Amino acid sequence: MRTALTDLVGARHPVVQSGMGWVAGPRLVTAVARAGALGILGSATMTTGQLRAAVREVKSRTDRPFGVNLRADAGDASERVRILVEEGVKVASLAQAPSRELIARLKDAGVVVIPSVGARRHAEKVAAWGADAVVVQGGEGGGHTGEVATTVLLPQVIDAVGIPVVAAGGFHDGRGLVAALAYGASGIAMGTRFLLTADSTVPAAVKAAYLAATVRDVTVTSKVDGLPHRMLRTPFVTGLEGAGRAASLVRAVRHAAAFRKVSGMSWPQMVREGRTMRHGRDLTWSQVLLAANTPMLLRAAMVEGRTDLGVMAAGQVAGVIEDLPSCAELVGRIMAEAEAALRGLPSATCLREIP
Incomplete structure (x- = not known):
């Protein structure tokens, strides 16, 4: 299935695997790439x-x-860009709002630049700055998310920009791919669906928790790091929501110290990171400190398998996923379902005959 996305990035299928921290490592990305989709390494939780x-x-x-x-x-974004350029990476997927200068540097090096956005105005801005495409995530998506549903946000962005748009938030099968294409998107991006594959390194106990979840077990909370975050509701998450401000800050300090060790960053670097996060956003220092919760609580689940002491970012589709196929099986299934869905659509002639 050829679209503007496949032409842009060189993938065989218009399917993207989201760059999830602690999850999207070499094993998963390799399996996705071999399946003909576009795999994205999640580098935010990696040292350079x-x-x-x-x-x-x-x-x-x-x-x-x-x-x-x-x-x-990130404070070391420039160094990470240098690594991408030196290693000949094809695509840069950008989280948070990139600067015009960062986009220009990547494009000058021949890297395809695809920022992720959650609002029409953000898509318009990065498109004006030269982004090659955008991933548009609606509120159904896992991790940090907004309030606008994909079905409302997606057509807004498609109508506003003249670059390929990748739809994210709520996708897990071929019917969703066809629906996104009907809106005018060039492909879909999926996080939770690729997390729940045989090629994912997420511990078995964590995968089992996802598979057991219903759509009502997926919630949005701001108690992890002060920003809306969609995840599985567990007793631990319920406890976070009931914790007082003092307890939350103490926990954040502890996690900040732990993240410093894992990331190899010094305390001055951590402070600089905090200042960068605050720049251009209405964040208090308490919120910046709370942000240390996210990588460490995700690591507890996604790496250590602690469903009791970690959080599990999840799109709403977690409630309808029931198996753990390989990435090759999953992508093949999605494309077969998409072809079947297209064949099942009524023809233009049939539509004209409906009174």
């Missing part, structure tokens, strides 16, 4: 050394195109 090693590992396993997700507001 780990990022370069991960890129080289994927390159050693497949010659198919793949990308790297960058946090545009």
Whole structure:
């Protein structure tokens, strides 16, 4: 299935695997790329050394195109861009609001730039700055999310920009792909669906928790880091929501110290990161400190398998996913379902005959 997205990035199928921290490592990205979709390394939870090693590992396993997700507001974003350029990475997926200068530097090096946005105005801005495409995530998506549903946000953005649009939030099968294409999108991006595959390194106990969830077990809370975050509702999450301000800050300090060790950052670097996060956003220092909760609580679940002490970011589709196929099986299934859905649509002649 050829679309503007497949032409842009060189993938065989218009399907993108989201760059999830602690989840989208070399094994998953390689499997997605081999399946003909576009895999994205989640680099926000990697040191720069780990990022370069991960890129080289994927390159050693497949010659198919793949990308790297960058946090545009990271203090070492410039160093990470240099790694992408030196290693010949095809695509840069950008979280947070990228600067005009960052987009220009990537494009000058021949890297395809695809920011993620959650509002029409953000899509218009990055398109004006030269972004090659945008991923548009509606409120159904996992992780940090907005309030506007994909079915409302997607056509708004498509009507506003003249670059390829990738739909995210609520997609898991071929019917969703066809629906996105009908809106005018060039493909779909999926996080939770790829997390729940046999190629994902997420521990079995965590995958089991996702598979057992219903759509009512997926909630949005701001108690993890002060920003809306969609995840599975667990007793631990319920406890976070009932914790007082003092307890939340103490926990955030503890997690900030732990994240410093994992990331290899110094305390001065952590402070600079905080200042960068606050720039241009209405964040208090308490919210910046709380942001340390996110990577460590996700790590507890996604790496250590602690469903009792970690959080599990989840799109609403977690409530309808029931199996753990390989990435090759999943992508093949999605494309077969899409073809069947297209064949099942009424023809233009039939539509004209309906009174």
